Amino acid sequence: MSVYAVLFYVLAGLTALSAVAVVLTTSIVRAATWLLFTLAGTAGIFFLLGADFLGAGQLLIYVGGTLVLVVFGVMLTTQDPRLNLQIGVAEWLIGLVTSLALLGVLVVSLAGLQEPPDAPEGPRSLPPSRQLGAVLLGDTRATPVAPLTGTPQLNYYARVRVHYLLPFELLSVHLLVVLIGAAYLARAKRRRVDAQPPTSSSAQGVAP
Amino acid sequence: MSAKWGLTELFQAWGFSYPGSAEILAALTSAVLLVGFIALAALFFIWLERKVSARIQDRLGPTRVGGYIGWAQSIADGIKLFVKEDLVPAAADGWLFRLAPYVAFCGTFVAFIALPFADGWSAYTSGMGVFAIGVLFMLAVLSTEVFGVILAGCSSGNKWALYGGMREAAQMVSYEVPMALCVLVPVLLAGTLDLGAITRQQSGWFFNWFVFHDPFTFVAFWTYFTCAVASCKRAPFDLAEAESELVAGFHTEYSGLRWAFFFMAEYGTMFAVSGIATHLFLGGWNLGLPVWSLFGAPADLAAWLPWPHPILSVGNLLNAGIFTFKCFLLVTVMMWLRWTLPRIRIDQVMSACLIYLLPISCVVLMGVCLWQLFVPPWWRIVVAYSLAAGWTVFVLAVGVRLFSSTSQFPQASNVAAIR
Amino acid sequence: MIDLNAYLFLGAILFTCGVCCLMTKRNAIGVLMGVELILNGATINFVAFAHFNPTFEIEGQIFALFVIALAAAEAAVALAIALNFYNNHDSIDVDRAEELKG
Helix, strand or coil: CCHHHHHHHHHHHHHHHHHHHHHHCCCHHHHHHHHHHHHHHHHHHHHHCCCHHHHHHHHHHHHHHHHHHHHHHHHHCCCCCCCCCCCCHHHHHHHHHHHHHHHHHHHHHHHCCCCCCCCCCCCCCCCCHHHHHHHHCCCCCCCCCCCCCCCCCCCCCCCCCCCCHHHHHHHHHHHHHHHHHHHHHCCCCCCCCCCCCCCHHHHCCCCC | CCCCCHHHHHHHHCCCCCCCHHHHHHHHHHHHHHHHHHHHHHHHHHHHHHHHHHHHCCCCCCCCCCCCCCCCHHHHHHHHHHHCCCCCCCCCCHHHHHHHHHHHHHHHHHHHHHCCCCCCCCCCCCCCCCCCCHHHHHHHHHCCHHHHHHHHHHHCCCHHHHHHHHHHHHHHHHHHHHHHHHHHHHHHHHCCCCHHHHHHCCCCCHHHCHHHCCHHHHHHHHHHHHHHHHHCCCCCCCHHHCHHHHCCHHHCCCCCHHHHHHHHHHHHHHHHHHHHHHHHCCCCCCCCCCHHHHHCCCCCHHHHCCCCCCCCCHHHHHHHHHHHHHHHHHHHHHHHHHCCCCCCCHHHHHHHHHHHHHHHHHHHHHHHHHHHHHCCHHHHHHHHHHHHHHHHHHHHHHHHHHHCCCCCCCCHHHHHHHC | CCCHHHHHHHHHHHHHHHHHHHHHCCEHHHHHHHHHHHHHHHHHHHHHHHHHCHHHHHHHHHHHHHHHHHHHHHHHHHHHHHHHHHHHHCCCEHHHCCCCCC
């Protein structure tokens, strides 16, 4: 049992168990904590697969950004802790049966996959951030323009055939639009003195 | 010079034949060394903080425990924290309350994996012998410390802790953006994210350091340092743990060993961001004054003194000492700032980030790109030398002024005559 | 031997947990956590294919990077919507969102 296999089982077990715990836990703050472990475990899986830049990006963006945003949302939408937002047994059964059926479909389809040609044995390193950056910037030259001092000269650009400049620009514009949109949606609205009374459904109280 | 961590080779040479055992032993040794270093550094910083704050406030600081300078005060503090009662508030979410200090400490400790103390002296080694994303890994892992702060605030069952934790999280997350932009500037100059490679490019005399490379990088260093101070939640950005307002912010309900973990995490983060600043801007482990190179020896200490082993060498040990000294210097500057400047309000903290530091870092980044493209090489060298010379003159002038001022107070003989 | 199927199975587990979370949580933020789990399961699949099939070693990482960035954007907008819902209904329960019913 090599170190790689042990690491995989530990990380995959942590990730899977945390994901199951997100589903099963009742408190929303604990669900956020289990989600933290799931995301950190996923980052570990990325490092194990050799995608260093992606693992660091997952930690930086997902854990340090999205999860913090989710917890802020949890804090800003707290309600009475005596309210138990639980669903009934019948709904749990439907949910579980559907999820297990989906899992079955996925497992059957992945068991029928052929082994990919020239799949590597053991750990290997995926193309580093330099090549990812070149692909995102649309640089398809075979060799870099100028040598850099102090860095190892490896054959980075040999395999680049396509570039992803257009999706990169679209993503930038998309993020800008989302930034403006989310800030506008979540702005503090001025309360009018003659505000309309709340709608009837919430005036009926908590229990339907 | 290979960057592979020499311990793996050492253990393999001692004959550990089970596959992977040498790597596991090397990893364990690195982890133990790093935890020991962080703990010892935290002990030293606590003592240093008390001495620096005392001197700035015109008093002496610890003088009883351990002789005149009170060096054993930290050990006494540590023993006190160990034997304190383990309190968990009744209204707290017990499991999350206990988990939060460890999440914060892990966020700091894992970042040290990518921090090289000397050439080849980093805890990570890969097949290629370099860690291609060193800086990005450190920034990414340091950003997970925010969640420890949030957990501590949410789970304490205390509204001051909650407010403090939320303010803290907002501040730390906001300051990551200008920090990352300022980190991009020397990465752009060096062409790599690997901290060891960036430092190797700054070898030789101190005007090779990136901080003196062009005016934009000079500004980037100070902006990075400000953002680093803010992301470590140190004064003047420590409103979220302001004692006069929020008792103690997110760690109000923590005492004893759990509080000690939070403080180890804070001092560890201070050292880590100082380490990043040293590698990126201040030449890392290079001394900057290689006077021996004037007599024909190689400028890099590790190349000049490569025995007994190319990696575990005397030259590398000296380099590690130089690097640690530079980081301690930066941490002392952070402490100096804390006890000199008044605390700024939370809205001033956020506006300082979003209205001032973020545009400054964007302008600096664009400026460095344009500088690299359009400024001719001879003009670059002139600017680098003049920046280095100007800064040296400034530091020397400040030092001379500080340490040679004549006393303004009446002499003892005058006092006796008056009385 | 850890081959491609092991990683794909892990991705499938995460995806299923995300779908179950979507179906069984009444808190809108809980539903959002389910969406994050789904996206993470898909990302693991992409990177596993990048690792085991050298033809896709760049494309897998690029897709995963885009998924991470877009998930962050989507979480921001979803949280803004959830906050608006909370401000209007004084409750974060998704079962309260029934004005358009019938």
